[in-house]
Amino acid sequence: MTKDSSAAKSSPEPSHAHEHDEHVHDHDATSDHVEHDTSILDELESSVRERVECIAEVVDQWSDPDGERRKEAEHATLHAENLFTEEAIVFAINQFASTISAPLLASIVLKEREKGDRSEQRPTVFIEHGDRTPVDGLREVIVALTLGHPVRSFMSGASPAIVPAFLNDLTTSNGRLEADVVNRSEFPAPASDDVLILSGGEDSDEIEKEWISAGGDAARVIRAAAAYSVAIVDGSEPEDERHNLAEDALLHEGQATASLKVLWAPEDLTPDPILQAMADFRGVFPAHNDTPGVLEMQRAFLEAQDASHAYAAGMQFLVSRGAPEPQRGAHLRWSEYEDFDDVATWIRENAKDIVSVIARPSLQSRLPEALHAETLREKGIAVIDPGHVHRRPLVTHEVQCLLDVLA
Numbered sequence: 001m002t003k004d005s006s007a008a009k010s011s012p013e014p015s016h017a018h019e020h021d022e023h024v025h026d027h028d029a030t031s032d033h034v035e036h037d038t039s040i041l042d043e044l045e046s047s048v049r050e051r052v053e054c055i056a057e058v059v060d061q062w063s064d065p066d067g068e069r070r071k072e073a074e075h076a077t078l079h080a081e082n083l084f085t086e087e088a089i090v091f092a093i094n095q096f097a098s099t100i101s102a103p104l105l106a107s108i109v110l111k112e113r114e115k116g117d118r119s120e121q122r123p124t125v126f127i128e129h130g131d132r133t134p135v136d137g138l139r140e141v142i143v144a145l146t147l148g149h150p151v152r153s154f155m156s157g158a159s160p161a162i163v164p165a166f167l168n169d170l171t172t173s174n175g176r177l178e179a180d181v182v183n184r185s186e187f188p189a190p191a192s193d194d195v196l197i198l199s200g201g202e203d204s205d206e207i208e209k210e211w212i213s214a215g216g217d218a219a220r221v222i223r224a225a226a227a228y229s230v231a232i233v234d235g236s237e238p239e240d241e242r243h244n245l246a247e248d249a250l251l252h253e254g255q256a257t258a259s260l261k262v263l264w265a266p267e268d269l270t271p272d273p274i275l276q277a278m279a280d281f282r283g284v285f286p287a288h289n290d291t292p293g294v295l296e297m298q299r300a301f302l303e304a305q306d307a308s309h310a311y312a313a314g315m316q317f318l319v320s321r322g323a324p325e326p327q328r329g330a331h332l333r334w335s336e337y338e339d340f341d342d343v344a345t346w347i348r349e350n351a352k353d354i355v356s357v358i359a360r361p362s363l364q365s366r367l368p369e370a371l372h373a374e375t376l377r378e379k380g381i382a383v384i385d386p387g388h389v390h391r392r393p394l395v396t397h398e399v400q401c402l403l404d405v406l407a
Contacts, residue, residue, distance in 0.1 A: 130199025244387025
């Protein structure tokens with residue numbers, strides 16, 4: 001790996017029972033074929049159907065990039081203190097909206113009913129919205145409201161506008177939906193069966209302390225972990241899959257949950273095709289203005305260590321060769337394997353921090369048993385195709401934790 005590859009210079013506190021210590025985010029197997037089956041709505045009582053259809057309709061309105069409320073929220077987010085770009089904000093809202101339909105929400109209601117009768121009293125779900133993506137916590141909002149639970153949101157300064165605007169649209173459309181933004185300085189006293197979802201950000205520990213001090217149950221706290229993804233390549237990836245890997249690594253400036261942080265490649269494989277794909281990605285999703293400054297400090301450290309690295313013109317991304325250690329931001333670590341057993345051993349030793357392993361299907365079939373999807377699933381790791389890190393289903397692992405606690 002050269003220190004300035006020509007390809008790279010293209011233009012363009014304690015843990016609890018429900019802590020996110022498993023990271024499988026596969027959605028329920030039935031979701032694919034119920035997504036468009038509207039007949040499932042006939043199985044709901046009229047009030048529940050009305051609720052489900054209202055939520056789906058508001059989500060559909062937000063899928064319009066030219067919607068006035070959406071554009072106002074996007075503009076406010078762009079001017080907040082964060083690393084979100086206009087392109088990434090648009091992508092995040094579009095992708096979130098694409099995961100939701102009235103039949104899918106109805107299927108969640110019916111599946112939860114199979115677990116037994118629920119009390120008429122619905123616990124409130126408190127959600128700390130994180131700062132890793134512009135829509136952190138919105139999936140949990142949707143599922144909680146779908147099941148009839150009130151929602152109280154703590155906002156992140158990084159994304160202060162999208163969630164409040166979305167909640168306002170929901171409650172305006174259906175007065176029976178209870179959702180609002182709460183101020184931490186006026187922390188509402190939680191009931192014993194209420195639930196708190198923490199983003200795992202810098203304010204999470206303090207919010208948890210306030211929650212417990214106010215009477216909240218520590219056993220009903222769900223905490224997301226700062227997990228990441230790992231990719232395995234063999235050098236035979238076609239161009240579209242290389243571009244997908246670039247998206248997995250660079251979207252949201254590499255700070256999202258499950259972002260690709262370590263790429264395993266065969267010894268002596270040239271990184272140039274991946275570097276070109278990352279440069280191409282930056283032509284569509286330019287880096288945030290603050291990204292070069294963040295990466296420059298890391299580049300200077302690598303330079304001082306005489307470590308092999310490459311970077312884009314304008315320091316829009318950074319790739320370094322070395323030990324498989326996740327790096328900050330839009331910095332991908334390129335690590336080499338002699339054989340797949342090297343990768344399997346490392347993943348086994350670091351499984352608690354890994355949310356997914358990325359490999360194209362034809363490569364997945366050649367991996368040893370220790371890296372098979374069934375084996376990794378037992379460790380809480382999903383095996384996914386390139387380009388799926390930021391295209392998550394509605395029922396992520398965090399959402400499933402919420403469903404389990406509410407059951």
